[in-house]
Amino acid sequence: MIELQGLTKRYGDKTAVDDLTFTVRPGVVTGFLGPNGAGKSTTMRMILGLDHPTSGDVTIDGKHYAQLSDPFTYMGALLDAKAMHGGRSAYNHLLCLAQANRIPRARVDEVLETVGLTSVAKQRSKGFSLGMGQRLGIAGALLGDPRILMFDEPVNGLDPEGIHWIRNLMKGLAAQGRTVFVSSHLMSEMALTAEHLVVIGRGKLLADTSMADFIEQNSRSYIRVRTPQPERLKDVLSVAGINPVLTGDGSFEIHDGDPAKVGELAAQHQLVLHELSPQRASLEEAFMQLTAGSVEYHAGVHGEPAAPQPNWGGQWQQKQQEKRQGKEA
Numbered sequence: 271m272i273e274l275q276g277l278t279k280r281y282g283d284k285t286a287v288d289d290l291t292f293t294v295r296p297g298v299v300t301g302f303l304g305p306n307g308a309g310k311s312t313t314m315r316m317i318l319g320l321d322h323p324t325s326g327d328v329t330i331d332g333k334h335y336a337q338l339s340d341p342f343t344y345m346g347a348l349l350d351a352k353a354m355h356g357g358r359s360a361y362n363h364l365l366c367l368a369q370a371n372r373i374p375r376a377r378v379d380e381v382l383e384t385v386g387l388t389s390v391a392k393q394r395s396k397g398f399s400l401g402m403g404q405r406l407g408i409a410g411a412l413l414g415d416p417r418i419l420m421f422d423e424p425v426n427g428l429d430p431e432g433i434h435w436i437r438n439l440m441k442g443l444a445a446q447g448r449t450v451f452v453s454s455h456l457m458s459e460m461a462l463t464a465e466h467l468v469v470i471g472r473g474k475l476l477a478d479t480s481m482a483d484f485i486e487q488n489s490r491s492y493i494r495v496r497t498p499q500p501e502r503l504k505d506v507l508s509v510a511g512i513n514p515v516l517t518g519d520g521s522f523e524i525h526d527g528d529p530a531k532v533g534e535l536a537a538q539h540q541l542v543l544h545e546l547s548p549q550r551a552s553l554e555e556a557f558m559q560l561t562a563g564s565v566e567y568h569a570g571v572h573g574e575p576a577a578p579q580p581n582w583g584g585q586w587q588q589k590q591q592e593k594r595q596g597k598e599a
C-alpha cells in the first residue's frame with residue numbers, strides 16, 4: 271500500500287505537486303492520470319525517495335522508501351526506460367541489477383522470458399526500439415518479484431501488441447494481490463487497464479474514484495435528432511415536456527427524453543427525421559472536461575500556447591459537491 275499525505279513539491283515558484291492525499295491499494299491496478307506536466311513523475315519520484323517533498327509525506331506500508339530493508343524486492347519501478355547503460359546487453363544490464371540486490375542469476379532468465387526479450391538478451395540495449403527498451407525497463411522492475419509495482423507511462427511508444435501485452439501484465443500482477451500503480455495521460459488506456467483511478471491536474475487531486483463510478487458519472491448519454499423542420503419539432507417536444515438543445519451543427523441534443531417517445535411524437539405530427547440516435551459521451555471527453563484548465567499548454571491561435579484556463583476541474587468538483595449535498599439531505 272502506498273499512502274500519500276498532503277504531499278507537496280515546489281521548485282522555486284512552481285508548485286509541481288500540491289497537497290496530494292490518496293492511497294494506492296493492493297489487488298487492483300490504480301491508474302494515475304493527468305495531462306502533461308500535471309505532476310505524475312514528480313509524485314512517483316517522491317514515492318521512491320528520489321525527490322524530497324517540500325511538505326507532506328509518502329510511505330510504503332508505513333515506511334519511507336529509504337527505510338525499506340530490501341527495497342528492490344519490496345517495490346519495483348519503471349520511471350525512465352532510457353535510464354540504462356546502452357553499451358550493456360539486456361542480460362548484463364539485468365544481471366548487474368540482480369547482483370547489486372542479491373537476487374539469484376536464474377531470475378534474470380525468468381524476467382527476460384516474461385517480457386519476451388530472451389531472443390535478444392545478448393544484444394546491446396542501445397540498439398533497442400522504444401518498445402524493447404520499455405520491456406527491458408519492466409523486466410528490471412519485476413526482477414525482485416516485488417509486491418508493489420509502479421510504472422510511469424509504460425505504454426509510451428509501444429505498438430498495439432505491446433500495449434495489449436502491458437495491459438494484461440499489469441492486470442495479472444494485480445490479480446496476484448500486488449499493488450500496481452501506473453501513470454498515463456490517456457483516459458482511453460486507463461479505462462481498459464485500471465480498476466481504480468486517481469486524476470491530478472496542476473499537481474492537485476481532481477478525482478480519486480473507482481473506474482466503474484467514473485464511467486457511470488461521466489458517460490453522459492443523450493439523443494441526437496436531425497430534422498429539416500427544427501422549429502416545429504422543438505414546439506412538439508416542448509409541449510410534451512422534452513427540451514431539445516440546438517447544437518452548432520444544426521442538430522438537437524436531447525438529455526431528458528427517450529428515443530422511442532421522440533420518434534413517436536415526430537410520427538404523430540408527420541415530422542421528417544433525418545437522424546434519431548442515442549449517443550454516449552466518451553470517457554476521453556469526460557477526462558478533458560475534468561482537466562480543462564489544468565493543461566499546461568493548449569494549442570492556441572496560430573499554434574501559440576494559449577493561457578491556461580482558471581477553474582480547472584471545476585465542473586467535476588461541483589458535481590461531486592452536489593452529490594455529497596444530495597446524500598446529506
Ligand SMILES: Nc1ncnc2c1ncn2[C@@H]1O[C@H](COP(=O)(O)OP(=O)(O)OP(=O)(O)O)[C@@H](O)[C@H]1O
Pocket residue numbers: 281284285286304305306307308309310311312313455566
Ligand atoms: N526539477 C525540476 N525543476 C523545475 N520544475 C520541474 C522539475 N521537475 C518537474 N518540474 C515541473 O513540475 C511540473 C510537473 O512535472 P512532472 O514531470 O511531474 O509532470 P508529469 O505529469 O509527469 O508530466 P508528463 O506527462 O509530461 O511527464 C511541470 O510543470 C514541470 O515542468
